[in-house]
Amino acid sequence: MSIELRKSHLIELGKFLNQFRRNGIEQNEDVKNNEEFFEEFKEQIERAIHHNGWFTPDNILFALEGWSDSLNSSNLDKWLKPYNFDAVEPKTVGIIMAGNIPLVGFHDFISVLIAGHKVLVKQSSNDMKLLPILANYLISLDSDYKNKIEFTENRMNDFEAIIATGSNNTSRYFEYYFANKKSIIRKNRNSVAILTGNETTEDLVALGHDIFRYFGLGCRSVSKLYVPEDYDIDAFYKALAPWASLMDHAKYANNYDYNKAVYLMSEFKMLDNGFLVLKEDQNFGSPIATVFYEKYSNLEALKATINNNKENLQCVVANNFMESEIPFGKTQYPQLWDYADNIDTLEFLENI
Structure with missing residues (x-):
């Protein structure tokens, strides 16, 4: 054949x-x-x-x-x-x-x-x-x-x-x-998004797709945000409003309730809009209905952090931050040549 x-x-x-x-x-x-x-x-x-x-x-x-x-x-x-x-x-x-x-x-x-x-x-x-x-x-x-x-x-x-x-x-x-x-x-592997505060409403609405498609279960789903020290989180939450219907899904709602309860009992610092918890955390992989976030003060230092952790990252969503970034809203549209873990599967199969 x-x-x-x-x-x-x-x-x-x-x-x-x-x-x-x-x-x-x-x-x-x-x-x-x-x-x-x-x-x-x-x-x-x-x-x-x-x-x-x-x-x-x-x-x-x-x-x-x-x-x-x-x-x-x-x-x-x-x-x-x-x-x-x-x-x-x-x-x-x-x-x-x-x-x-x-x-x-x-x-x-x-x-x-x-x-x-x-x-x-x-x-x-x-x-x-x-x-x-x-x-x-x-x-x-x-x-x-x-x-x-x-x-x-x-x-x-x-x-x-x-x-x-x-x-x-x-x-x-x-x-x-x-x-x-x-x-x-x-x-x-996990995916992250870099926010600067200069994003349009359309950018943030698109980011909602990167976060919530497949309930955040995919390696291309954004599970962590990097935000400036003075970032206005209200703009981010307002853009996500169309995804509030996720709470109609019992499994998602149960995870939201459970994780929120754990954070409250543990007295962790968090933000909440009724269907998504934002927790300040240095890790990349967040639980369902939770997105971790971390503040930054220097973009060059943040680039170094991203490069030092590239083996843990599938996608970096940003706007003019780095060469290999993915535009807002596009993580769940991989091309045939976008290989998981950046390992070229066809090259491997060509040479076995």
């Missing part, structure tokens, strides 16, 4: 996913094999919602929109241009997936396949409903995928390389267990 053929399959998969959008789920008769998969995938979305309380219809469809928008010819050409997979000897690559947001391991999945390897998938129990249907859709496009895609719930065996995503604790286990395998081992 040539890489051009594999690329065409991902384009068809993108067209299939394009039917499932937040503004409506609508069947497109021009999509290949749709009569077999459209209703099945629609039902599977419902199963995913009931299986994991964090997977709301809006968040699932947002994730599907992102993938449908990414899987087109121009994006795939740009993504694949730096690599040569013509001479790749097919290997079996295991993937241990996280389950914090819908289809969080999908990028690794398509990366292994587009590189010409076989994928052995161990899904998280939190996110196991959507990917098998998409795998079957690829098989319907080309039966060769039957020999290239395998799912397992048991101990993984017979693979040459591994891509594993987990917490800092599980990463130590992965590093020990897979010490003799070529590997990408991903750890905890």
